[in-house]
Structures are given as C-alpha cells and as structure tokens.
Amino acid sequence: MTGRSDWSSHVHAVLAGAGFRRGGARERVIDLLAGESCALSAVEIEDALRAKGRPTGRASIYRVLELLGEHDLVERVEVGDGVARFEPAHPGGEHHHHLVCDRCGRLVAFDDPGLERAIGRLSDRLGMRVDHHEVVLRGSCETCG
Amino acid sequence: MTGRSDWSSHVHAVLAGAGFRRGGARERVIDLLAGESCALSAVEIEDALRAKGRPTGRASIYRVLELLGEHDLVERVEVGDGVARFEPAHPGGEHHHHLVCDRCGRLVAFDDPGLERAIGRLSDRLGMRVDHHEVVLRGSCETCG
DNA sequence: GCGATAACGAGACTCAATCTCATTTCATGG
DNA sequence: CCATGAAATGAGATTGAGTCTCGTTATCGC
Missing domain, CATH: 1.10.10.10 (Winged helix-like DNA-binding domain superfamily/Winged helix DNA-binding domain)
Known part of the structure; x- marks a missing residue:
C-alpha cells in the first residue's frame, strides 16, 4: 500500500x-x-x-x-x-474511479479489477495506444439510496 | 439499427x-x-x-x-x-464511449460489450443504483498513432 | 380568433481557468 | 558568502462556457 x-x-x-x-x-x-x-x-x-x-x-x-x-x-x-x-x-498504477450521487453530489470512490481487465482487453482490440482511462458512474449513493 | x-x-x-x-x-x-x-x-x-x-x-x-x-x-x-x-x-439503450486523441484532439467513438458487462457486474457488486456511466479513454488515434 | 402560458432570445452576469508581467526565490559558481 | 541568471511566484486582468433575467413571441386548447 x-x-x-x-x-x-x-x-x-x-x-x-x-x-x-x-x-x-x-x-x-x-x-x-x-x-x-x-x-x-x-x-x-x-x-x-x-x-x-x-x-x-x-x-x-x-x-x-x-x-x-x-x-x-x-x-x-x-x-x-x-x-x-x-x-x-x-x-504503482493502482487507481480508482468515481460514482457521483445525482441527489447530493457526493463523490464515492471505488475500484474494480474486472473493469480494469475489460478496459485492458478493449485497448488491445482497438489497436490504438491507450494511456489513460476514466470511468464515471452516476446514480445514488448509500445515504441517498 | x-x-x-x-x-x-x-x-x-x-x-x-x-x-x-x-x-x-x-x-x-x-x-x-x-x-x-x-x-x-x-x-x-x-x-x-x-x-x-x-x-x-x-x-x-x-x-x-x-x-x-x-x-x-x-x-x-x-x-x-x-x-x-x-x-x-x-x-434501445445502445450507446458508445469515446477515445480522445491527445495529439490531435480528435474524438473516436467505440463500443464494447465486454466493458458494458463489466460495468453491469460492478453496479451489482456496489449495491447502489447506477443510472448512467461514461468511459473516456485517452491515447492516440490511428492517424497520429 | 383569444387568452393563458409555454417557448424564445438579447444581453448581463458568474466563475473556473488562463494569461501577463513585475517581483521574489532558488541554486550555482565564482 | 554573495552575485547572478533562470525558475518560480502572485496580483490582477482577461477569456469563455454556461446561467440567469425579463420582456417579447409563438403555440394550442377553447
């Protein structure tokens, strides 16, 4: 860590x-x-x-x-x-992405190896150099759920 | 279509x-x-x-x-x-995401079922309602490759 | 048509981000 | 240790996307 x-x-x-x-x-x-x-x-x-x-x-x-x-x-x-x-x-390159709560505007961080793998496979398939990626989810957080 | x-x-x-x-x-x-x-x-x-x-x-x-x-x-x-x-x-809900070329600024659209599945599984795991998602890749496009 | 009200638009305004340029700080060699 | 040239800093002006206001115009049910 x-x-x-x-x-x-x-x-x-x-x-x-x-x-x-x-x-x-x-x-x-x-x-x-x-x-x-x-x-x-x-x-x-x-x-x-x-x-x-x-x-x-x-x-x-x-x-x-x-x-x-x-x-x-x-x-x-x-x-x-x-x-x-x-x-x-x-x-190390480890990073996380964010969920934005549409109700309260709060920013919640998360990480997901499956998502990272999917993006890695996608980069290969596209045949372009992908240096960086960003994922933003929108929904409601636990408090506002 | x-x-x-x-x-x-x-x-x-x-x-x-x-x-x-x-x-x-x-x-x-x-x-x-x-x-x-x-x-x-x-x-x-x-x-x-x-x-x-x-x-x-x-x-x-x-x-x-x-x-x-x-x-x-x-x-x-x-x-x-x-x-x-x-x-x-x-x-239908079908949508695509974008790759931004850091050299020329061009916007290239792509879609990827694997990525969509990964985000679907992630939403379940997070236990929060996820209404929308956006993925932006940064790299170089074919022309600038 | 008429009237209630939704839709429109010119322009003032907000505010994050950028730019300018004079001043301050750094670090190097004498 | 200090002079010096370049890098770093900051106050304030400027830009530009986006928002807001409010008077005008267009829509549509009657």
Whole structure:
C-alpha cells in the first residue's frame, strides 16, 4: 500500500530528477494533496491553503497541477460539473474511479479489477495506444439510496 | 439499427407525450443533432445554426439540451477540455464511449460489450443504483498513432 | 380568433481557468 | 558568502462556457 508521505517523496524525487527547482507554492500544494484523500478542485485548494494561513496564488496552483499532471503525479477527475478535480496518482498504477450521487453530489470512490481487465482487453482490440482511462458512474449513493 | 430521422421522431413523440409544446429553437436544435454523428458542444451548435441561416439564442440552445438530457434523449459527453458535448441518445439503450486523441484532439467513438458487462457486474457488486456511466479513454488515434 | 402560458432570445452576469508581467526565490559558481 | 541568471511566484486582468433575467413571441386548447 502506498502511503501519503510516500507520495509526497515520490513527487519530489520525480520533479528533482526532471531538474525542477523547489518553490513555496509547489510545496504547499503537494503537502495539501498528500494529506487529502478525496479529489480537490483548484478553487478548493486555493481556499484550503488560505484557510491554513498559507495563501497561494491562483496561477501558481494551476501551474503546479499542470506540472504534476504532465508527470503523471496527479490524476485529473471530471465528473460533469464543469470543474476539474485532482488527486494524488500513485506510482504503482493502482487507481480508482468515481460514482457521483445525482441527489447530493457526493463523490464515492471505488475500484474494480474486472473493469480494469475489460478496459485492458478493449485497448488491445482497438489497436490504438491507450494511456489513460476514466470511468464515471452516476446514480445514488448509500445515504441517498 | 436506429436511424437519424428515427431519433428525431422519437424525440418528438417523447416530448409531445410529456405535454411540451413545439417551438422554433427546439426544432432547429433537434434537426441539427439528428443530422450530426459526432458530439457537438453548445457553442458549436450555436455557430452551426447561425451558419445555416437559422440563428438561435444561446439560452434556448442550453434549455433544449437540458430538456433533452432530462428525458434521456441526448447523451452528455465530457472529455476533459471543460466543454460539454451532446449527441443523440437512442432509445434501445445502445450507446458508445469515446477515445480522445491527445495529439490531435480528435474524438473516436467505440463500443464494447465486454466493458458494458463489466460495468453491469460492478453496479451489482456496489449495491447502489447506477443510472448512467461514461468511459473516456485517452491515447492516440490511428492517424497520429 | 383569444387568452393563458409555454417557448424564445438579447444581453448581463458568474466563475473556473488562463494569461501577463513585475517581483521574489532558488541554486550555482565564482 | 554573495552575485547572478533562470525558475518560480502572485496580483490582477482577461477569456469563455454556461446561467440567469425579463420582456417579447409563438403555440394550442377553447
């Protein structure tokens, strides 16, 4: 199992290896993401950092997220409300997908090996290189059920 | 196989059955969608209608798309560029998903029974009602391969 | 036709996301 | 240890998809 601070050091290792300097904004965003389990939007990150007394420029937050995304260090999740959310991407490749509750809007994470296998077989059949996939289910969560 | 004008009459039947009046904007959007195979964004619809000499208000286009969506007459597709796209949803429930080419941005449609079965089994396992699902693959298309 | 009301549309508005550019910070070599 | 050039940052302007308002227009049951 890949832990939280492990992700953080993985991120630092990758970025240092790619020749990037360190910077305050980057550290703050990485710290925050490392400690959050659910996906956060850029605006939520901005608000959370300000609330923690570590205000950070909007442009920097988007820049950091873009950088992390380019290096496959975060996963971008879009559930149809026009807002992009981000969560740590773990090096092993294990990942999960999301169910969006249409009643309360809550985001529920799940994983399913059968689904992953089906997508793997599909990639082979299509004969195209598939680097990434995202599955979004819509329905109602246990609370709203 | 469900044809184009078939979708159009299905839409009219559903809306008439639900007690909606007809209106110019609605007809224009439905006509356009019925004739297009790929998913269109609201802005693309606005531009296409204006180009065809049938200019239609933006608010009306969004209203029509929302109405069609509420009645499962269109499928909303989001591929991560922050723009919602819409395409006719056929009554049988058969649908497809999309691969987005990261090089040229092209949208390629595909369907896969194995994937649908995996999602069906997953819904059962989760024990939550799953009304809808969307799968987006990212990679490179045949042209860019 | 007439009237109630649904449908429409011009344009103001919201807000996530992007862009600009001046300032600050880093890390390297002298 | 500090000068220096590049990278990183951030305040604020800008963009653009999407929403909202409200007065006007069209539909359809009577």
